[in-house]
Amino acid sequence: MQKSEYQEIVLQDVETFVKEEIRPLSSLIEESEELPKNLINKMAAKGYLGACLPKEYGGLELDPVYYGKFTELIGKACSATRTLVTVHTSLVGQTLLRWGTRKxxxxWLPKLISGEKIGAFALSEPDVGSDAKNVQTRYFRDGNKYIIRGLKKWISLGDIADLFIVIASNNGLITAFIVERDMIGVSTKPIKRMLAGRASHLAQVHFDDVIISEESSILGREGGGFDYIVSTALDYGRYSIAWAGVALAQEALDAMVAYSRKREQFGKKIHQFQLIQGIIGDSVTKIHAARSLCLKAGEMRKNSDEEAGIETTIAKYFSSKVASQITAEAVQVHGGYGCSSLYPVERLFRESKVLEIIEGTSQIQQIIISNYGLRKYYNKDIDYVNHHQKI
Known part of the structure; x- marks a missing residue:
């Protein structure tokens, strides 16, 4: 069996699983503000927690394109379940695969893929978000051991994680550590009443003089926490979030199309009104464009293209903006019902906003893309400034 055939079969299985196991629970997950352990176990049994990770560790080994499609299928049904994939599988699993020692x-990878352990990426802090180089969590060396002290905030899965990749600084030397929940000094506090991500088990994670050993707990090398670990992890995360934007936008489009074909006003189905058709037409176009960017980024990642990272950034920026726009339009098409939690577009609208903030805000992405454009598209051979004087 060719790999593409195998991956298509996996996606068909995922589609069935989403329909039977995730979608029926989406409202309950939102209301209870937690991911059912039973659902996590079922996903683990299917290998979904290692969807993009090697088979030798128990993963499904999907390539980037199919992993993106996998993420979209999960994200259409439930953003919290997609967060599990983004954080546990991409930010933690792929980063460990890339930078971890053989030991x-x-x-850790078999335990993460089997669901025995849940992973979280502890970077953000109360006063540090996009400015990741200035993390306030500190570490100190004591013989052959390290002591970590500090507070992380907005950590997805933080309240249920067994394993944390913690980014800490020692006089500007930024290092990544693998820290286990059951170590003395580790504690978490759930963060509730959020606009979105209510079932993502957001938490504050406190490290009160946590003692860890050098050999088993440094990820990568000391001092490589930002340039290697953070940069790589956020790249993995951005790719997943790019597809999450497509997922929310597509779900919102599906909902507005279904509603507009049933809802009547002035004696006509509302999809017959030109302004509604304009909204749907623009939404279809934007989604196709966003998905194309994600597919291109996926192909470039699969081929290890040197510009895969910037293409991923572009895809994340665009799809997150599109998700916000289309979910807002879906609420508008639904009218008053769009503001009711009885209809899914209300939740989609809230969830979409977060995508413009996590894994680098839209404003940070704009700066990155702008800097790329200023280098990439500067043609020294053409004098655009004085060209008019020669006509």
Whole structure:
């Protein structure tokens, strides 16, 4: 069997699983503000928690394109379940695969993929978000051990995680550590009443002089926490979030199309009104464009293209903006019902906003893309400024 055939079969299985196991629980997950352990276990049994990770560790080994499609299928049905994939599988699993030692990978990847352990990426802090180089969590060396002290905030899965990749600084030397929940000094506090991500188990994570060993707990090398670990992890995360934007936008479009074909006003189905058709037409176009960017980024990642990272940034920026726009339009098409939690577009509208903030705000993405454009499209051979004087 060719790999593409195998991956298509996996996606068909995922589609069935989403329909039977995730979608029926989406409202309950939102209301209870937690991911059912039973659902996590079922996903683990299917290998979904290691969808993009190697088979040797128990993963499904999907390539970037199919992993993106996998993320979209999950994200259409439930954003919190998609967050599990983004954080546990991409930010933690892929980062461990890329930078972990052989012993670290053999120890942790099978446990993460099987669901025995849940992983979280502890970077953000009360006063540090996009300015990741200035994390306030500190570490100190004590012989052959390290002591970590500090507070992380807005950590997805933080309240249920067994394993944290923690970014800490020692006089500007930024290092990534693998820290286990059951270590003395580790505690978490759930964050509730959020606009979105209510079932993502957001938490504050406090490290009160946590003692860890050098050999088993540094991820990568000391001092490589930002340039290597953070940069790589956020790149993995951005790719997942790019597809999450497509997922929310597509779900919102599906909902507004279904509603507009049933809802009547002035004796006509509302999809017959030109302004509604304009909204739907623009939404279809934007989604197709966003998905195309994601597919291109996926192909470039699969081929290890040197510009895959910037293409991923572009895809994340665009799809997150599109998700916000289309979910807002879906609420508008639904009218008053769009503001009711009885209809899914209300939740989609809230969830979409977060995508413009996590894994780098839209404003940060604009700066990155602008800097790329200023280098990429500067043609020294053409004098655009004085060209008119020669006509």
């Amino acid at each position: 670290q990978k053999e120890k």
